[in-house]
Every structure is written in structure tokens, then in C-alpha cells.
Amino acid sequence: MAISDIRRQYRLCTLDESQLTDDPIVLFERWLKDVIEAEVPDPTAMTVATVAKNGQPSQRIVLLKDVSAEGFVFYTNYGSRKAQELADNPKVSLHFPWFFMERQVRVSGVAHKMSVAENARYFLSRPKDSQLAAIASHQSKPIAKRELLMAQFSQLKEKFTKGEIPVPDFWGGFRIVPHQIEFWQGGENRLHDRFEYNLSASGDWQIQRLMP
Known part of the structure; x- marks a missing residue:
């Protein structure tokens, strides 16, 4: 079968005005709850798109x-490619590919670094091996072979056999404050339902239906 022949119909459900909420975060949380309850793999996975100089x-x-009225949160190494690009251009796009539910959510916003206290609170809540991995990996930097990374991880594991692991200053979170959020629901015959929320200057969300 040719790639161009691969297609399917989207028939699970539709999205109309009666299902919308005034605040897109409320609708996002409902959709996320649906995905989690449906046991879709990696329900919190999202694409983060940045732009280089x-x-x-x-x-x-x-x-x-985390997600709240304040925005969408993820954590990373501040020396990583994504963090460096966000330092130069904080405009970012997020995409939640919930294809098993025939849904997508697209978010456009601006990235802001989390506070030291917020970073520490989340870092210390992580499993110990995840904490060590965050320190062992100089994210996005070249490495000759995997064995070097594993050796660094093992050394750190031995060093911190007991006691609390210090929060690295090169690691932390970003909160994406959204100004546009689109909800996409797959529709039969490619007549998808799309609703776009745009934040107005007064702080209210304006909603419009988009052509598929």
C-alpha cells in the first residue's frame, strides 16, 4: 500500500458550541481527563516547538x-537546545497529539522560567534515579558513546547513596502562558471540528470556529 493511500474515517464524536467552556483551560482539563481515563499511552506527552536564532x-x-489558569509547565536542562532557543525567543508552540481519541490541542504562548522554589519542589518530588539522570546528562551536548553517560550516572548514584541530592542550578521549569488555544476533533469525510480561543487585550477569551 502506498503511503498516500493510508487514511481512515474519524467517527468517535463531534465538537460543537454546546461543549465549549468560556475558559479554554477548563476544556483542556476535561479532555486531558478523558485521555487519562481512556488509558491512552503517555497522556501528558506534548510537542514543544521553538525557533533558533x-x-x-x-x-x-x-x-x-502541571496545567492551571497560569499556564502549561514542563521541566528541562537550562543548557538544552530548547532552553537556549527559548532564552533568545520565548515564543513557543505546544501540541498534544491525542490521536487515539481523534483529538488534538494546539497552544501558542510565551515561556517564562519557573522560580527557584518551584524548581526545587518539583525536583525533590522526582524518583531518585530521575534526579541523578538530570545531573548526569548535559542535555543536547555531544557525547562519544553511551558508556560515558552511564559511567557518570553510576558515579553519581554511588556518591549520593545516602542523603538528599542537591537541586542543580542548571535545571528547572518553564511555564507557557497561552494567548491562543485550538481544539481539534476529527470528523467524518475530513470535516473536522476546530475551535480557536484567542486572548483579548481585556483578558477575555474570544472563540471562533475554524474551517477544517
Whole structure:
């Protein structure tokens, strides 16, 4: 079968005005709850798209760690490619690919670094091996072979056999404060339902239906 022949119909459900909420975060939380309850793999996985100084976009998958009226939160190494690009251009796009539910959510916003206290609180809540991995890996930097990374991890594990692991100053979170959120529900015959929320200057969310 040719790639161009791969297709399917989207028939699970529709999205109309009666299902919308005034605040898109409320609708997002409902959809996220649906995905979690459906036991979709990696329900909090999202694509984070950033742009380099030369205008080249870059994407990667990270895990959403919090969502509230304040925004969407993820954590990373501040020396990573994504963090460096956000330092130069804090405008960011998030994408939640919930294809098992025939749904997608797209978020456009601005990245803000989390506070030291917020970083520490989350870091210390992580499993110990995850804490050590965050210190062992100089994210996005070249490495000759995997064995070097594993050796660094083992050394740190031996060093911190007992006691609390210090929170690294090169690691922390970003909160994406959204100004646009789109909800996409797959529809039969490619007649998808799309609703876009845009934040107005007064702080209210304006909603419009988009053509599929």
C-alpha cells in the first residue's frame, strides 16, 4: 500500500458550541481527563516547538507536569537546545497529539522560567534515579558513546547513596502562558471540528470556529 493511500474515517464524536467552556483551560482539563481515563499511552506527552536564532524551527516531545489558569509547565536542562532557543525567543508552540481519541490541542504562548522554589519542589518530588539522570546528562551536548553517560550516572548514584541530592542550578521549569488555544476533533469525510480561543487585550477569551 502506498503511503498516500493510508487514511481512515474519524467517527468517535463531534465538537460543537454546546461543549465549549468560556475558559479554554477548563476544556483542556476535561479532555486531558478523558485521555487519562481512556488509558491512552503517555497522556501528558506534548510537542514543544521553538525557533533558533537563524529562524530554524525545532521540535521535541516532553511531558506536561502541571496545567492551571497560569499556564502549561514542563521541566528541562537550562543548557538544552530548547532552553537556549527559548532564552533568545520565548515564543513557543505546544501540541498534544491525542490521536487515539481523534483529538488534538494546539497552544501558542510565551515561556517564562519557573522560580527557584518551584524548581526545587518539583525536583525533590522526582524518583531518585530521575534526579541523578538530570545531573548526569548535559542535555543536547555531544557525547562519544553511551558508556560515558552511564559511567557518570553510576558515579553519581554511588556518591549520593545516602542523603538528599542537591537541586542543580542548571535545571528547572518553564511555564507557557497561552494567548491562543485550538481544539481539534476529527470528523467524518475530513470535516473536522476546530475551535480557536484567542486572548483579548481585556483578558477575555474570544472563540471562533475554524474551517477544517
